Amino acid sequence: MTSPTNAQAVSEAQAYRAQLLYFRDTPKAEDEACEWVRDGLLVVRDGHITHCGGYDQLIGQLPTGTAVHDWRGHLITPGFIDTHIHYPQTDMIASPAPGLLPWLETYTFPTERRFEDPAYAQDVAQFFLDELMRCGTTTAMVYCTVHPGSAQAFFEESHARNLRMIAGKVMMDRNCPDYLRDTAESGARDSEMLLRRWHGTGRQLYALTPRFAPTSTPEQLGRCRELAQAYPDVFIQSHVAENRDEVKWVMDLFPGHRSYLDIYDRYGLLRPRAVYGHCVWLDDDDRRRLRDSGAVAAHCPTSNQFLGSGLFDHAAAQDFGTPVTLATDVGGGSSFSMLQTMNEAHKVARLSGHHLTARRMFWQATQGAAKHLGLTGQIGTLEAGAEADFIVLNPTATPLLARRTARTESLEELLFAFAMLGDDRAVAATYAAGREVHRRA
Template sequence: MSIKSVPHDAESAASCVAYRAHILYFRGRPASSGEDDATISLEDGLLVVEDGRIAQVGDYDTLAPALDADTEIVDWRGKLIMPGFIDTHVHYPQTDIIASPATGLLPWLETYTFPTEARFGDPAYATDVARFFVDELLRCGTTTALVYCTVHPESADALFTESHARNMRMVAGKVMMDRNCPEYLRDTAESGARDSEMLIQRWHGKGRQMYGLTPRFAPTSTEAQLAVCGELAQQYKDVFIQSHVAENADEIKWVSELFPQARSYLDVYDRFGLLRPRAVYGHSIWLDETDRMRMRDTGAVAAHCPTSNLFLASGLFDFAAADAAGMAYTLATDVGGGTSFSMLQTMNEAHKVARMSGSHLSAHTMLYLATEGAAQSLDLGGTIGTLAPGAEADFVVLDPHATPLLARRTARAESLEELLFALVMLGDDRTIAATYVAGRKM
């Protein structure tokens, strides 16, 4: 048969399209050395996408002859196709205050975050930032994110509207915050619950949108607000929960004063039924062994935010202790405390944080954590984070020649781990040649 191959810049919007490239994805966590049976690597592979889902994946020579004669094959040879990246903790209202100077977390919130978030009651302003934010995620190869909005329901509506227009699988939620914040950003236990439930009913399950109950962090919620949040989590068992825990020493001391009956910062959330599958807690730096075991037993997930932790000098995530406890963890940018939307740059910093605490993250492991590992931790395995047949066709095309230095280094790679490690350590938004959402090039 004759094969209809087209360059990537000439692809159409046909319902069935195949993509030829080096294809990489994971079916389990790779060993610390990198390459093993958990990794699927097809150097001359073919990814067949039909109606927004992965239909087939395999070697080009095997699959191409069996394709229908009119199937378009988009030629990405020389590039690497992977699942789209999953950012498990990011604040879209902080887009415009990224890289703002501060002496620590709490002063940063007071000086930059709260005044900026006050503007998101204006739907036009929220829409403008949401549009830029979603575009930036896609430009950096991120196809799913767990997003914090502001206390204003309008901010969540704006984000979901932009995400839905692009057919992204997105998790987001209105922040709940009824104390220890400026009056202009304060809701109540009742209004926070009412607004959150309204947004759940409006957006959760609409297309690919998913809702996350979002108490900002324990110090800004009263016991009454945490209690109603727990009630909503019990009522809507398939929504997500997202908050912060054990990020900063000053914050931990404050929590112990506000909740003297709690054993630990994490225990505050546990007492209100907020530890369960699909509960994701940003940072999780200063946990003890009991906390980590509790995270494991409840199915809650830690979102490690290395660029933010280094920028705000919050501390170093303990990979070895998390692994020893069997606690699930993922990677996240935490923009705007984090200093980049790029998950590749986030992996770069995660590797350094791990080395500083005596651990080693292979490139295989880091890419797994940002794709299949994140999907499994979020109870979305088989849906996103993979290129296995049946999954939603969210994927990115990485260019090993995106910069002169990257091209020079990858040309000398003597193993797959070396190639991937160069992409992780030297890559950034320029490395993303294309991003596809549900099979559509963005």
């Protein structure tokens, strides 16, 4: 099996033979809404997918000399999309604490202080992106720190690798250590400087990032609203209703609001391309408001369990049509792997009496996330014209996975085995814009 050089990946057609899987629409019990090609060929050129279909139908159409990479026995899917993750928390993952707020004070804030140093920020960004690629995540919505240099370092590293990433500088002007505090004015000024520099530069996209309501004054949320109005195509990301103690604190800080989510709504921060992490302690009115505004709930099952925050109600979200994506939330989350995240999401759903299918989880982590982020047709699919971000999954990556997948009798069983038994070891290779960015030894 040959491996293309960077130059080849950009300018010459490459073909990949394997099982192929991508989704056309939201999978339902009566309609898988997916394309599953058991012997397929994926053709890539200039960083985009040009053809996706059966091997027998396409092999005769390839230009003379096209390299065909043989991944038979493997499954190619779109790269995973993680919609809520903190790159500065990489070095503090798996830190013990009795709950969210003490965890922030004891570990998160002191760790984020280190991002005053641009060299440290660059080193963490490099490791963080390596880890995402190793786990098959080709796009993520990333929180940086309050330091503009942390976002600059992240974007520089992502741009150098030609990755499709969304990130933003945290805005935080109260209820945090002085060494991590900006102001309403400086937070807005730095955010605007960064978004003008990076939003739409190469494959980089910007997200306005008020950390969460308790750490932003009404003045800062107001300045964030002004930026959101001035730049309607940028993303917005924050946290909402993660933890009961947090919810009580927020309602004390913002009296007169119907709910935690209502605060963001009042400041014009619920709209398409707005993604809110956790959404555990929402009521039905909140779920309707997310749906009607086009904002998204990022479900973070490993983090919610690790910090004891609560169980996301997947059944209620589905009943109300609330857009839901999956996210690792590292470093509150305990794994970079979206397969491990699916594992925990399924268990959380079962505890509320809801069966979350493997097809649904794979959709949420690929085409569903792209749809809810307003990036349909660009990422999250293997359809012709899309950016060539895809991964190769190995059903024999571990002895147990190999034994189970040898006995699968349907696509659902195969995907479920990956979700329950898979992790980074199941990702044989990761491709971004048609270039191999990870291959497992």
